[in-house]
Amino acid sequence: MSLSVFNTLGNRKEPFVPIVPGKVRMYVCGVTVYDLCHIGHARANVSFDIIVRYLRYAGYEVRYVRNFTDIDDKILRRANQEGIPFDAVTKKYIEAFHADFDRLGLLRPEAEPKATEHIREIVTLTERLVRAGKAYAVNGDVYYSVKSFPEYGKLSGKHVEDLLSGARVDVDERKEDPLDFALWKASRPGEPSWDSPWGPGRPGWHIECSAMSMKHLGETFDIHGGGKDLVFPHHENEIAQSEAATGRPFARYWLHNGFVNINNEKMSKSLGNFFTLRDVLGRVKPEALRFFFASSHYRSPIDYSEQSLAEAKAGLDRLYRVKEKAESCRAAGAIPAPLPEGEGYSPLAEAPGRFAEAMDDDFNTAAALGHLFDAVRAMNRIAPSDPASERERAGQFLAGYDLLDPLFAVLGLLRTGATEYFRGGLDSAHAGGVPFTGSLASELELVPAGRLPEGEILRRIEARKAARARKDYAEADRIRKELETAAVLLEDGKAGTTWKYRE
């Protein structure tokens, strides 16, 4: 089985064959940095994060590039509102982007190019198009001539005639044709500007991605990704510019993620129905959000709700319980042992193969997760209730977990210690992308406000243990209930009593 991907260019699933065997060059359109990211941005970024992780897992050497659009009208407007320079706005929101997405555990791309740092490349590319007669300058602006590119519309499936009759294209006297779009915009007084052969100005939106992707990945590369809303006009225009300039195919595979909806409607800034990532990460663990995204296919729309998040969290808890047991096996000194034979255990033994088969089918994370849950059931069947005394089972369990962990890693799940997961707060889960270990977290006293500190919990567990020993179950239950009120769950097992915070 080999990887197939759904290519927007051609609107069908096709085998993935990289230009250079074993290597993948991939460009993903990032965000315009004028505000905090919302859940829709999170979905897009997590989707491509998982795609990169899987490609690497599958053995490809991936060069991943994701840009920041750091000059545009919205940024200038924001700068005016706040009375600060435009690059103070972009600096602030790039930092916010990194802070938020580090918490989500996103891989950093090999390059994160910014438009303002590629003015030279943008101007060069624009000149190239002008020289080729594919673009024209008018009063300091430069426009791309859409009708000079016969294949215009091949990505989005649109026809030039239909676009014109749609009448929603803006009428601009300076353009030769209403469909033409700006490669370079003359700057107005007071606006930031860069020198160019056409006078001071700044780049249009679409040209930056062509210039930056070519610089960092070459004129033809493997994968270009982004949200579905970028298909037209952004990506269509990128193709037109790039291919008209180079005479060569631009990106081979165009991957687009579906939207996050609220009540079945697209979440977006312009509709005002969005939740910022920061806000959501203040309420749920980052991995619960990842789980939520991974539980449906990246191209499908996904409806965001408190209930969905709660279900994701419940599912993630089930996975973390397996990791928790694996940790206790390891702590008990278990040595990985061959997995048990038998049909009941085949979902575990075959998990890597089934996982890969699902992921090879256009990164079907929902199916892949399904197989992981099958494996988890098999794991729970061999789980020792007391790792210290059940050496054989503890070893098998550990081996099983070691088999599954790399698969969870592809989805970016189970990246924290289980103890930290169950006992840590939302804020201590990650700091700068580095997860704290349980002991470090408690050393730093990262106990969420209003929670009982660990020492106090352990004292009460001891008191309850004594009560149970003298069969004073009324007192034991009183302590359990008391802790329950403080959101602490006690779990009695053969190896003793453990505890976790319940949200």
Place this chain on the structure above:
RNA sequence: GGCGGCAUAGCCAAGUGGUAAGGCAGAGGACUGCAAAUCCUUUAUCCCCCGGUUCGAAUCCGGGUGCCGCCUCCA
């Protein structure tokens, strides 16, 4: 108006010709002093509706209904 997508149990969600994964929630059983977790069993005679193709369709074709997206900044 043009183009595209979706419709699977109470909820979420896989499944593109061979007789309905998985998760959450629910029910019964096991285990447990209690609880939690876990395991076992169970929960869609059927995949929006109507036709058609086929030995056989949730899956293909035609028609219909509903919802969504793009065509303007947008992940």
